[in-house]
Amino acid sequence: MSDRVALGRVHAALVSLPGVRDAAVHVTRDASGGRRIVAHMVTHAPLAELRAALESRLPSHLVPARLHRVPHIPLLPDGSTDRQALTALTARTVPESATAGPEPGAAASESGTAAVEPVTAAPEPGAAAADPVIAIPESDAAASESGTAAVEPVTAGPEPGAAAPKSGAAAEDPVTAAPVPGTAAPMPGTAAPMPGTAVPPPPPETVPLTPQQHTLLLDALAHRGTGRHVEQLDWRWRGPLDTDRFTAAWQSVFDRETVLRAAFDWGSGPRLVLHEHAGVEVVRHPPGSVDFDRLRERDRLRGFDLRRPGLLRLNLVDEPHPAGGGPAGARVLLTFHHVMLDGWSVSVLLQEFYRAYLAGGRLPGGERRPDIRDYARWLARQDTAPARDFWSSAIPAATALVLPAVPGPDTGLRGTGRAEARLEAGPADRLRAWAASCAATEAGALQVAWALLLYRAAVTRDPALVGFGVTVPGRGIALDSVERLPGPLMNSLPMTVRVDPATAVPRLLAELCDRALDLASYEWVSLGQIHEWSGRRAQDSLAESLIVFENRRRRFDDLYSALAAQGVGVEPPRASGVHSLFPVSLFAHRDPDGGLALAAVHDRARLADDDATRLVGQCVRLLRELPRLKGGSATVADALATLADEPRIRMARAPAPAARDSPA
Structure with a gap:
């Protein structure tokens, strides 16, 4: 097993321990040239307990010889560990074990092995006796006892031969002021590097x-x-x-x-x-x-x-x-x-x-x-003026109904919940056929069902605006090959529509489809920009729920076939859903059997698990009933009548906004 793999396994074991927020693992040499593993951890847990946990998870030769507690893992501009700063932090801490630190001038690791940290601080007077030196085996004899290597890579450091810049060093280009040939130009007020000194990476x-x-x-x-x-x-x-x-x-x-x-x-x-x-x-x-x-x-x-x-x-x-x-x-x-x-x-x-x-x-x-x-x-x-004009007029001045539930008591819960339901293949096919007869898709039908649930939560019989978020792929822009560009292009946009009990359901579906087409021209605009352009106050939300219809990219049948030829079979991936800015996000996708799978990912402090289950169940019931309604004359009131025997969903009020961490 290579040092890279071995250290990766140690790092993976460390960060998996309860209470360990971050870690860095490296190899040092002692005065005799022996190699040992040293670990630095950001944790408040007792180091003796962490060592015991590591001994139960790792082969003995991979248990670090020394553990250090540090307040943070300092990083270089390239994202690798700042070893000089880590040494300075270590010098101010008491190590968990008292193995002898590397002596000054100890040899660097051989080419191709894991990077060697700077000399760590000597143990404090009175520290415990040293643990035996633990060496990393040089061959595959160090493979895991299970026969498989638990792999975790080490973030790449500076270019080979590059000197590690000091923590906090400025990132500007050096000033050209008569540099020594073959070296980087000195910064003002600093001595020029001697010939042969490694040039820091740009x-x-x-x-x-x-x-x-x-x-x-x-x-x-x-x-x-x-x-x-x-x-x-x-x-x-x-x-x-x-x-x-x-x-x-x-x-x-x-x-x-x-x-x-x-x-x-x-x-x-x-x-x-x-x-x-x-x-x-x-x-x-x-x-x-x-x-x-x-x-x-x-x-x-x-x-x-x-x-x-x-x-x-x-x-x-x-x-x-x-x-x-x-x-x-x-x-x-x-x-x-x-x-x-x-x-x-x-x-x-x-x-x-x-x-x-x-x-x-x-x-x-x-x-x-x-x-x-x-x-x-x-x-x-991009000129944002047209987008500003569109969104300024697209968001009505009146406040929309944005909660899919009536106000309720505190849930007493925390964390993220997930409630699932499924529309079977037969009803799902009928839903698609009904939507197609209205020149729409099942995604539009899902938006109709959700708009009805928002309106129902308001307990009113008068026409009202409802608002919710929808996701757009963000790739309908004039950028070459954007459909193959990985990045955070998918976006959430507010959808607002007027729901009138007397309106025919197909008419509501058509209005939602028209609005979706209008949004497509500005799918690159952020929700924060839209909120600002709408003139709303910060506390006036445009949406408190999000619909994510996952249009799965095509199966990679050619790749699956090639993998099968090598004896490998893989399944299409299953998404768990993400807890986003919204207290409720409804994820939907067509499953392999032709059904429509729904999952409500919710903030349990706002929406209890039972209420989330009822909410997604009521949505499925509406989707099942929409194609059964009396043709084009069925109204919003007719659709809502199918839920007459269903209990109201309750949702706790949002907590008072806490002071937001500044990115510093």
Whole structure:
């Protein structure tokens, strides 16, 4: 097993421990030249307990010889660990064990091994006796006891031979002032580097955030540790699974796609920082070592450090061999952050991954263009005046009904819930036929049902405006090959429509379709911009719920066939749904059997689990009944009458807004 794989496994074990927020793992050499693993962790948990937990999860040769508690893991501009700053932090802490630190002048690690951290602080007087030195084996003899390597990559550091810049160093280009040949020009007031000194790498390129990213970033920072805006896909992999090939294929995708090497810097902007290198994180778990559902929830709540590139990671969970024989399998969990990627993007990335895997782990070709830089430039060129005029008139002055429930008591709950329901294939086919007869789609029919639920929650018989959010792909713009561009292009826009009990249901459907067509010209505008242009107060929400109709990209049948020829079978991925800005998001997609699957992802502090289940159930009931109504003469009142025996949904009021974290 390579050092990269071994350290990745240690890092994966560390960050999976309860109470560990972040970690860095590296190799040092002692005075005798022996190698040992040292770990730094951001945690308040007792280090002795963490060591005991590691000893139960890792082979003995991978348990770190020394654990250090630090307040944070300092980073360089390229997203790698700032080793000099980490050494300074370590010098101010008391290590958990007292293994001898590397002596000054200890040899650096050999070429090709994991990077060596600077010398760590010597133990405090009176520290406990030293633990035995733990070396990383040089060969594959260090493979995991399960026979599979739990892989987690190490984020790429500076270019080979580059000196690590000091923490907080300015990112500006050096001033050209008679540099020594072959070295970087000195900054004003500093001595010129001596001949032969390594030249620091140039600062990474930056681009401005999109308005939508800015909104999501602020909200994500205000809800750290909640899994907000973190999305997950999972699917089954049957047949042989080569961990190294799997990891190499994903690394090849990372090397191609700029967005996977991007991170955020909010020190002066904020800005999107495009790094030259980023390592993919892949962790493999032996059969029976973890519960998949618990792993999924833990990985969602772990979230991401938005300052680091690579806001996508994977877990592989091996399944036991089938009792009746047949190929072994694994479940794949892919976790990503919506501030950088949308579902459409991940579908593109998956296609690239399969091509790379089939090619032995390498994706041919260089960086993709256009990429997120080109999209940022396209946005910067847009004249927002027409969009401002449209949205200023498209949002009515009257306040819309935006809650799908009547006011209710506090739920006493917290976290994110998920309630599911399904419209069977037969009724789903009838719904599609009815919508088609009205020159619409099942997505439009779903919007009708949701508008009726919003109106019903208001307990009124008078005409009223209702408002909810809808997602748009954001790719109907004049940018070449935008349909293949991974990035945060998918957008949420407000939909407002007047619901009158006397209006024919097909007429309401037609109005919603017309509004959807109008929105298509401005699907690149953020919800925050629209709110500002509408003249509403900050506390006046345009939508409190969101409809996400997932138009799945086509199956990669050619790739599935090629994988099958190598004995590998994969399923289409299943999305878990993401907790977004909205307290309720309704996700819908057509399942493989032709049914319509619905899932309400909700804030449990606002909507209790039972009420969420009733809400999605009532939506399915409306979708089943709409095609049965009396032709084109059926009214909104007729449709609502089908729910007469259904209880009202209750929803707690929103808590008072807390002070939002500033990105600092």
